[in-house]
Amino acid sequence: MGNRKKTKTVQIGKVLIGGGSPVRIQSMCTTPTRDVEATVAQIQELEAAGCEIIRVACPTEKDANALGAIKKRIKIPLVADIHFNYRLALIALDQGIDKLRLNPGNIGSRDRIETVVAKAKERKVPIRIGVNGGSLEKDLLEKYGHPTPEALVESASRHVKILEALGFYDIVLSLKASDVPAMVAAYRLASETFDYPLHLGVTEAGTLLRGSVYNAIGVGTLLQEGIGDTIRISLSAESVEEVKVARFILEALGLRKFGPRVVACPSCGRAEVDVFKLANEVETRAMKLKDPMTISVLGCVVNGPGEAHESDFGITGGKEKGMIYIDGKQERVVPEAKLVDELFNEIQKRKQKKQENKT
Numbered sequence: 001m002g003n004r005k006k007t008k009t010v011q012i013g014k015v016l017i018g019g020g021s022p023v024r025i026q027s028m029c030t031t032p033t034r035d036v037e038a039t040v041a042q043i044q045e046l047e048a049a050g051c052e053i054i055r056v057a058c059p060t061e062k063d064a065n066a067l068g069a070i071k072k073r074i075k076i077p078l079v080a081d082i083h084f085n086y087r088l089a090l091i092a093l094d095q096g097i098d099k100l101r102l103n104p105g106n107i108g109s110r111d112r113i114e115t116v117v118a119k120a121k122e123r124k125v126p127i128r129i130g131v132n133g134g135s136l137e138k139d140l141l142e143k144y145g146h147p148t149p150e151a152l153v154e155s156a157s158r159h160v161k162i163l164e165a166l167g168f169y170d171i172v173l174s175l176k177a178s179d180v181p182a183m184v185a186a187y188r189l190a191s192e193t194f195d196y197p198l199h200l201g202v203t204e205a206g207t208l209l210r211g212s213v214y215n216a217i218g219v220g221t222l223l224q225e226g227i228g229d230t231i232r233i234s235l236s237a238e239s240v241e242e243v244k245v246a247r248f249i250l251e252a253l254g255l256r257k258f259g260p261r262v263v264a265c266p267s268c269g270r271a272e273v274d275v276f277k278l279a280n281e282v283e284t285r286a287m288k289l290k291d292p293m294t295i296s297v298l299g300c301v302v303n304g305p306g307e308a309h310e311s312d313f314g315i316t317g318g319k320e321k322g323m324i325y326i327d328g329k330q331e332r333v334v335p336e337a338k339l340v341d342e343l344f345n346e347i348q349k350r351k352q353k354k355q356e357n358k359t
């Protein structure tokens with residue numbers, strides 16, 4: 001974390017962002033917020049996958065009024081996403097939310113802004129200003145022609161000034177664009193301009209594969225430069241996929257460790273086991289574990305033993321069977337159908353041993 005830009009620390013419920021805190025993972029529910037059961041179930045699934053802050057949409061009073069009931073049943077901070085309607089922001093604050101996503105310049109008259117900001121201040125609820133290339137102010141579009149980085153930063157500055165003029169500094173900023181180079185440039189400029197924590201994301205990034213790649217490049221480039229305090233990977237896919245991709249991006253950059261890392265080969269004509277199936281099964285099961293470790297899954301002996309040597313646990317394929325490695329050493333040969341189960345039995349045994357040694 002050494003070269004990270006030092007931003008102001010903002011507290012969202014019990015979670016700190018900015019100021020050298022770990023880069024936090026966020027996501028957004030796809031359920032109607034007023035459906036408390038479905039929303040809580042989705043949030044619990046996301047919590048288990050590693051989500052640290054969750055946002056829900058609040059388009060109506062019914063949705064805003066459901067926030068308190070949701071908050072009571074989840075562990076991670078709850079963020080209400082409000083557009084235009086200051087009354088919904090007031091309800092959300094009364095319901096005990098941990099953060100507001102709201103652009104103060106979009107909620108109307110001065111007294112409305114003051115009322116919302118005063119309540120947020122009193123309850124110590126931070127506000128994220130979320131500037132988006134797709135909803136930039138008309139005059140800025142006319143001035144710049146497109147949602148350029150300068151236009152996005154100028155829009156953010158306007159909202160920031162409104163809050164600062166009211167003595168409100170618990171601010172997080174996002175400047176999202178669907179064009180990756182534009183998004184990167186906007187955040188770079190924002191990082192030079194503001195000291196508030198930055199919430200990174202490529203907006204409307206697309207489906208699972210495309211969106212993951214676009215986000216990995218956009219968000220990853222910025223994180224590598226030390227820019228960014230929290231990330232949301234927008235995907236046209238289940239929210240849990242967003243959390244997984246966010247985890248992989250942070251792990252790939254060495255910024256966070258969440259559990260096992262699965263190293264797997266791409267397979268080739270030499271493989272005598274189904275590498276894709278094995279790798280996917282191992283990845284799915286490894287995602288549920290918390291202890292950091294490396295697990296290698298390789299199709300044959302060309303690279304298998306070498307990679308296993310560098311791993312805590314490994315599988316190397318042979319003819320419809322495979323060798324299990326532990327700490328780089330050959331353990332035993334297992335039929336292909338039992339490889340994954342046997343591997344996770346060994347991982348479980350190791351965990352139990354560790355726990356016994358502790359007690």
Ligand code: SF4
Nearest residue numbers: 265268271299300302
């Ligand atoms: S480890 Fe073996 S099967 Fe996998 S890509 Fe390398 S040579 Fe092919």
